[in-house]
Amino acid sequence: MVVAERKPIEEILAMVADFKKVLLVGCKGCVTVCCAGGTKEVGILASALRIARKKAGNPLEVVEHTLERQCDPEYVDQLGPMLQENGFDAVLSMACSVGPQFIAKKYPIQVFPMLNTTFIGGALEHGVWAEFCQSCGNCIIHNFGGLCPIARCSKSLMNGPCGGSANKQCEVSPEIDCIWHLIYDRMVELGQVEKLRNVFPIKDWSTSRDGGPRKIVREDLKL
Template sequence: MIIGDSKPLEEILEMIRDKPKVLVVGCRGCVTVCNVGGEKEVGILASSLRIARKKAGEQETVDEFTLERQCDPEYLEELEGKAGEYDALVSIACGVGPQFLSERFPNIPIFPGINTTFIGGALEHGVWTERCQSCGNCIVHHFGGLCPIARCSKSLMNGPCGGSANGKCEIAQDVDCIWHLIVEKMEAMGRLEELERVWPVKSWLTSRDGGPRTRIREDLKQ
């Protein structure tokens, strides 16, 4: 799941300062699950913007709209004929949303209302943690199902660094050393000796280092 954080209201107000008529656009995807960009959050943000503008003596319009997803072109069709009525759109989807909206509506300024943070999962209600860096070549099976790339502060793949102590990372005492967890997990499964095996160098050709990535599924193309 993509995790995001709401931008400060003051930052968004500055973005739309010269835009009399604004539409806040939400998404029912990941940002709804992490409570930053769904229909409820669209309502809260739009209301907050209206109140702030009214207090400043402004009479500008701030409307609301929530799409099923902002990362699929077919859902953006819902805004056809509507987006052109506004001086700007504020997208509170992940970073893909404002880009897709900008490409679909090239003559309308698009502003991001949230900061996309990481790919992760929920530890409990209201608590999310990073678990993946989307490197495109998953090898967590070599490490007991745990990812040292995303969860080690140095992305070390050959064991813990000299800064770990008592199972904790040197960056903070509340951060587990993932290599400590990997060793414990592999030992519990009776697979500890596998960590001594020399594997071929991981290919990073599928990672972000090679530039923007495109995935094509010929079996799904129409």
């Protein structure tokens, strides 16, 4: 899933400094799962913003609403009636950065991102998430025991660990596993370590963001 985290409240308060009434919109997709922008997080942020502005003697009306998803126009369309009637100064989106962009595309009102969209990843345990994919657009992990050296090696090395690998840790931080050490262990476990002996060829990054913003068209699904 897309993993995100809330921006510092101070930064958000600066964004809304001139407003009296805002619509804070959560998303029930990925950011609900990673506890960054679901109904609950919308409630917490709304409360924090109200507390801050009450304290400042300049109350902010925060209307809370959470959409099924913000990355599909049909759900974003649901904001239409609310925005038409209620005199909002701005929309604050608690989705990944797709959400605010979809809202901005649809409605002539200022939109602010409440989250920093951080990575594609998964939960290591409750409350801990890590990056697993860089969406390079051409998956090669089967060559590496099912582990991704592009996203998970600090240098995206394709031919083994750099000289900084020590005690299974990356030189960048002891918090980062040396993915190449894990790949090596996994290939030994699978009895395929000799596959790592071949020079892995230079990668074609044109399928990645380097080829420009990407689009997928599926004619079979079009309505």
